[in-house]
Amino acid sequence: MTRRATIKDVAVAAGVSRSTASRALTGRGYVATDVRERVLAAAENLRYVPDATARYLKQQVSLSLGVLVSDLRNSFYARLAAGVGQAARTQGYSLVLAEDGGSAEAQVEAAETFVATRVAGVVVTPVSADVTTYLSRHRIPVIEVDRQFAAGACDAVVVDNQTASQQVIEDLIGLGHRRIALFIDETTWTTGRERHAGYQAALAAAGIPLDPDLVVSSGWDVDAARSAATALLRSDERPTAVFAANNVLAEGVWRAANDLGLRIPDDVSLVSFDDAPWMSLVTPGLTAVAQDEAALGAAAVRRLLERIAEPQAAPVTVMMSTRIVHRESTRAVRP
Amino acid sequence: MTRRATIKDVAVAAGVSRSTASRALTGRGYVATDVRERVLAAAENLRYVPDATARYLKQQVSLSLGVLVSDLRNSFYARLAAGVGQAARTQGYSLVLAEDGGSAEAQVEAAETFVATRVAGVVVTPVSADVTTYLSRHRIPVIEVDRQFAAGACDAVVVDNQTASQQVIEDLIGLGHRRIALFIDETTWTTGRERHAGYQAALAAAGIPLDPDLVVSSGWDVDAARSAATALLRSDERPTAVFAANNVLAEGVWRAANDLGLRIPDDVSLVSFDDAPWMSLVTPGLTAVAQDEAALGAAAVRRLLERIAEPQAAPVTVMMSTRIVHRESTRAVRP
DNA sequence: CTGAAAGCGCTTACAG
DNA sequence: CTGAAAGCGCTTACAG
Structure with missing residues (x-):
């Protein structure tokens, strides 16, 4: 078989309708236990992987989050992205990642990709208010991390x-x-x-x-x-x-x-x-x-998902703590 | 207007059919010049952003690439991912990024997401042959970077x-x-x-x-x-x-x-x-x-896109050069 | 508990 | 050069 298995193939193999196959596969709606098992076995057999693209289209929202940072080569952003990815994965979301090299236009371009792919929300380290404006206009929840350009207009995770x-x-x-x-x-x-x-x-x-x-x-x-x-x-x-x-x-x-x-x-x-x-x-x-970049990222995801669940809530700014690490690069000035 | 504009809205606004609107917007197929302009103006007006999800579903491939690395906090992977992202963006692809923390199971899980979202291809720093096997079985082009577990079965970019x-x-x-x-x-x-x-x-x-x-x-x-x-x-x-x-x-x-x-x-x-x-x-x-991690990433994307264009070609392994940077951490042993 | 039907937003042969 | 129609692979009220 050269074609990818679809839910129709699974349904045929299990001797049920596509509706029933869908209910068995997603776990939403009633299915008799034996029927469910037959469907799952058929899916397994055919190595069926649901087409997320079709699901998203139907449901009008995807299970992916956009992440937009300036430069992955900077350890701050790399660790932040890692933290976001970690937390996103835990919640069942995948990550669409873009870098902007510090350019506001590049940020808006990346944001266009995000709205085109219907990400559920975006974590951004903004370089201007443009991204947030753009995304908000398209009804995509945004959270600013590290710095704020749209304070009061969207959520944020920052430090003092x-x-x-x-x-x-x-x-x-x-x-x-x-x-x-x-x-x-x-x-x-x-x-x-x-x-x-x-x-x-x-x-x-x-x-x-x-x-x-x-x-x-x-x-x-x-x-x-x-x-x-x-x-x-x-x-x-x-x-x-x-x-x-x-x-x-x-x-x-x-x-x-x-x-x-x-x-x-x-x-x-x-x-x-x-x-x-x-x-x-x-x-x-x-x-x-x-x-703690990982914690910043995790907090951003947490807050973003809350926002997705409750779009009308008032924007909140989460303040994370910092820690001064004393090493040996300072000393008393000579009298 | 609270709903997102669809191509239908654009078509109505421009007074044409959806087919025509689509041709004008994508640039594929005939459209009279004045009609095209009317459509584009309408799209602009409505802030229309095509739903990539629908387009992908219809065309059966997405314009995104999967990237799977072990750990973004390691500068090698972060720079590699940055290089891949850079090159991908240039070619009009967006990036779905996942980290596996060095676990083979996590790699396969990430691969499932990649097939579910119908990425056009995957760049991976593998930790076993499983990812490649899994993705190949689902007809998704893969390229291994840094190390090879499926030599001969897929493309690779490595150094000597x-x-x-x-x-x-x-x-x-x-x-x-x-x-x-x-x-x-x-x-x-x-x-x-x-x-x-x-x-x-x-x-x-x-x-x-x-x-x-x-x-x-x-x-x-x-x-x-x-x-x-x-x-x-x-x-x-x-x-x-x-x-x-x-x-x-x-x-x-x-x-x-x-x-x-x-x-x-x-x-x-x-x-x-x-x-x-x-x-x-x-x-x-x-x-x-x-x-040169950025160059590795760019070469991987280049090769991956060639593979996508020509799925049946024989696998190639691209060898990138290394450079020895001499600093001061070595010295002659005392006689 | 199950299935037929509609529909998500696109694109694309095809007929005109 | 344009439009009606079909279809991509799902999900989801709804009728039975």
């Missing part, structure tokens, strides 16, 4: 960026640092804005005047971060500590310090937001604000 | 593990090493078998007798690798160099060396198969056999 950042800066201040640089790629997303706010709040609380020169902006990739960091660390007024607002920026600073022959933490202390795997492998290990 | 491993060991021998350990998690997959063979070949060529105690097997995760490596490095007969057969094992060795206070390369040289991102961040940087 400000508190964590403030804590980390306070620790640095406690070590005697006064010239603390914030190394950051954007301050327009909620992540950047809040991490910036935490930085400012900690300085303000300690009565340290804000020095705008110490808030250094960088491009978003490692190469850009590396050169921006090189400029920063080479300046006469080099900071005694740097807070890198994410793992890519931290990598840039790390590489720049190596390039310049600066020792961490002796010449400069370094703290990162996001705890990438490499940070526990290098010497000294990097002190970092760790997020 | 043996040659690369042999080269790396020869380099070590050239540095005067004689007690070189192979640290490996399995020798039943093609990857492990070939890397092992390369190790043996290099020793044989140099007339160095094989010492079975120097082929050290380890569990597959970092914790297992770390403790196995600790035992290895702590032994009286400690090797002067270690060749870790993949990036996870290399991480285990790295951590074990740190735990024990051993310096690389002074106390022991270390070389890895797979060049993970952290290997260029640590000091000393790790010498490693690098694979």
Whole structure:
């Protein structure tokens, strides 16, 4: 047999109608026990695998979830996607995955695919409000993860960026640092804005005047971060500590310090937001604000499925906790 | 309007039949220019997005590819998946992604989802021949990547593990090493078998007798690798160099060396198969056999699409090149 | 408890 | 060049 078995084949083999075969196979509706068994045996025999495409068409919704992240090569997104996949699978959903490379247009393109394939919902790390707008217009539930562009319009799973950042800066201040640089790629997303706010709040609380020169902006990739960091660390007024607002920026600073022959933490202390795997492998290990990406992903799926079940409920923002992992990349400033 | 627009809505709005609307929208078949424009305008207006589910059902194939890897948290798989996604998107395919955590049953389960959703083809890093058997039985083209379990029965994209491993060991021998350990998690997959063979070949060529105690097997995760490596490095007969057969094992060795206070390369040289991102961040940087994961993924998609176009062609195995990245984790053995 | 019929939203020969 | 009709493989009220 070259053709794939359909429910009709199963029905014929079991000597019943397609309706009955369907009821036996799905478990919905009445079927006599012996009939059910006959149908299941026939299905087994024919290696019948229901065509999800046909089922979805009939039911108008699929058992798959869309996941849209910026870049799988960044461990943060890879782990997040892994967490989403894990949780989705547990709930019987499969994953349609897309990467956007940080582009808003690419996000909308991916979103078109999601609506075309009728995914049941979408988990996204947004780069603008466009995806959410687009998907919402097509009545597809969305949940924003990591940052929010559509707060109040859809669910979200985030962490308290400000508190964590403030804590980390306070620790640095406690070590005697006064010239603390914030190394950051954007301050327009909620992540950047809040991490910036935490930085400012900690300085303000300690009565340290804000020095705008110490808030250094960088491009978003490692190469850009590396050169921006090189400029920063080479300046006469080099900071005694740097807070890198994410793992890519931290990598840039790390590489720049190596390039310049600066020792961490002796010449400069370094703290990162996001705890990438490499940070526990290098010497000294990097002190970092760790997020549990798998937990973020799982929470996103959980919330998304609740939303699917109850489309009219008010949007909720789930706040996940962070954890500061103290390693050896900071030290007291020399008196 | 609360309902999603269908092609019927578009047809009505444009004042044509559904057939004509379909021809205009898909670009297949004749449509008068002005009619086409009217249809497209109507579609735009109604924010019409064709239901891929219905299209697939009718055409009996989808424009999506299945990707099945072990673990997205391993940078090798994450980058491979990214490469596949990139290439797939370029060709108009979307990605259904699944992780198997290294389990053969999980692979078959994922494969069931793939056949249910009628993916056009599957890219897999197999852990047994089961997936390929299962998918082939359902007439779904498969391509194995990284290792082969169904050589001759389906396409594959691999690297020349043996040659690369042999080269790396020869380099070590050239540095005067004689007690070189192979640290490996399995020798039943093609990857492990070939890397092992390369190790043996290099020793044989140099007339160095094989010492079975120097082929050290380890569990597959970092914790297992770390403790196995600790035992290895702590032994009286400690090797002067270690060749870790993949990036996870290399991480285990790295951590074990740190735990024990051993310096690389002074106390022991270390070389890895797979060049993970952290290997260029640590000091000393790790010498490693690098694979271009994005290129592997792209080649897999290319070959898979050829196979889809020509299902009867003989299976081909595509061999990708590797590159040895020399860093500072090896040194000449003390005389 | 079972089956005939309708229908999900498309595409595609085919007749005109 | 266009439209009516059939059909992809399911599920699901509904009648019996």
